[in-house]
Amino acid sequence: MTILHDFDLTRHTTFHVPARAQWFAEYDNVDELIEILSDKRFSGMPRLHIGGGSNLLFTKPFEGLVLHSSMKKVKMEKLSDTRILVHAESGLNWDTFVRHTIAEGLYGLENLAYIPGETGASAVQNIGAYGVEAKDHIYTVDTLDTLTGDMRTFQADECAYAYRDSMFKHTNGRYIVTGVSYLLSRNPAFTLDYGPLKELASDPDLTAMKVYEKVVDIRRSKLPEPDELGSAGSFFKNPVVTAGKYAALKQTYPDMPHYDAPDGVKIPAGWLIEHAGLKGFRIGGAEVYPRQCLVIVNTGNATATDITSLYSHVQHTVRSKYGIDLHPEANII
Ligand SMILES: Cc1cc2nc3c(=O)[nH]c(=O)nc-3n(C[C@H](O)[C@H](O)[C@H](O)COP(=O)(O)OP(=O)(O)OC[C@H]3O[C@@H](n4cnc5c(N)ncnc54)[C@H](O)[C@@H]3O)c2cc1C
Structure with a gap:
């Protein structure tokens, strides 16, 4: 300690x-x-x-x-010939965990390759990428309840998972995640709906490692490497609007991309920011990342005030232009 x-x-x-x-x-x-x-x-x-x-x-x-x-142990439990539970302690680097599961011949987490952070937070944030979210494979979450001092294990359906959200984000730090169990499969079953991943569908010898490597390539081409350029990944969540609101926006912006979401229509925040003319916009050392406008980067000497001023400016500009509120995905402390 x-x-x-x-x-x-x-x-x-x-x-x-x-x-x-x-x-x-x-x-x-x-x-x-x-x-x-x-x-x-x-x-x-x-x-x-x-x-x-x-x-x-x-x-x-x-x-x-x-x-x-700093807890980093992993253990596996066989539920059947094909269903394997993999339990990782909270401090284990997420990408190390993903690579470990792939090396064990397991499928499920390959689309979540190369996401920075640790395994404990994966269950808090419900991380997601390329059509897969942590909640799709989370089985249980082990926690310490700081109110009672007892250990408590939650089933996935008790965690109120939603887009980049969970019950853990709304309980004032009451639950400290100590470990997460992911239910993975020995049977290949891929999620390849996202643009550049589609080309893998025709590969008869597709493996989880091939998907992992493709995801890493895509991410490296679009997202800043944390060691080289500071960021928190996507700074904003993609907003979800009502079908009526989307239909009205579509009249003015026919090219606006959109995706169906359970509670309405999801619009990529990066597109809204870029088409509001904010690509590369800077305040002090903070910049709207030109390769992916959803990301705010620290170009070297940004202060927290530069970043908060920039994100407020982005919110204000997007609200004025489209009447849409952008909410930070990053946790602002
Ligand atoms: C370049 C880059 C790319 C990214 N790409 C993605 C992406 O594709 N998809 C995605 O979903 N996210 C992405 N992110 C965001 C980030 O990687 C995830 O949110 C990740 O889960 C954060 O993990 P962390 O360990 O760094 O958590 P932190 O940032 O340290 O904490 C995040 C939250 O979790 C809480 N928390 C952390 N550990 C625990 C614990 N053990 N118990 C209780 N609460 C805890 C914290 O209090 C905080 O509220 C990206 C970030 C960067 C920098």
Whole structure:
């Protein structure tokens, strides 16, 4: 266990924007986590659990305790010849986990290749990419309930999963995710509906690794590498509008792309931002990433204020032009 005072968090977020925590504590097992939580130095303090910091923006020093898990073990349980449960502890790097499952001959997570962050957050964020979401394969989520001090395991259907959302995002940090079980398959079953993945459908020898590699290629061509250019990935969620609103917009913007969503029509936020003339728009060191306008990047010396000013400007411009509200996907602290 490591406990540090006045800790520099800058390298613990992929935005690489200067950030500090009053206290930072990292634990290697659940007993240590419980010990930290019962430490009198931290009683009554605000608490924030982070993973890889790849969806966080700290706008001011965090006056409280930032927690981080170093638990990284994986174990497998065979439910049948084809259905395998893979349990990963929260601190395991997500992409390492995905590659591990593929190496074990399992299918299901290949489309979620190369998403930054850790396995614990995958269940909080309901990460998604190229037609697959974490919730499609999550079986159970193990947590520590910080209110009662008890361990509690949630079935996936108790987690209120929705687009980049879960119950864990709405319970004030009550549940610390300690591990996640994914139900994967030994039978190949691919999701190849997304544009550039479609070409793989004709490959008679398609493997999860081939899909993984294709996804990595696509992502590298469109998204900034966190080590080279700071960002939190997609800064905004894709908005969902009513069918009536979409029909009205379509009259003015016939080329506007759209996708059916369970609760209306989803419109790519990147398209709205680009067609509002904001591609490459900068405030200070923060920029609307020209290769993918959904992303805000730190060009080198951005402050949190640059980023918040830029995202407010983007929201305002998109609202004025299309009458659509964009909501951040990134967690703003
Ligand atoms: C270049 C780039 C590309 C990206 N692409 C995608 C993408 O394709 N799809 C996608 O969905 N996301 C994407 N993201 C966003 C990010 O990778 C995900 O949101 C990821 O799940 C965040 O994981 P993390 O470990 O970094 O969590 P953090 O950013 O540290 O935390 C995210 C949230 O989870 C909470 N949290 C973290 N760990 C725990 C825990 N153990 N218990 C309880 N709460 C916890 C935090 O409090 C916070 O609310 C991208 C980000 C970047 C930088």
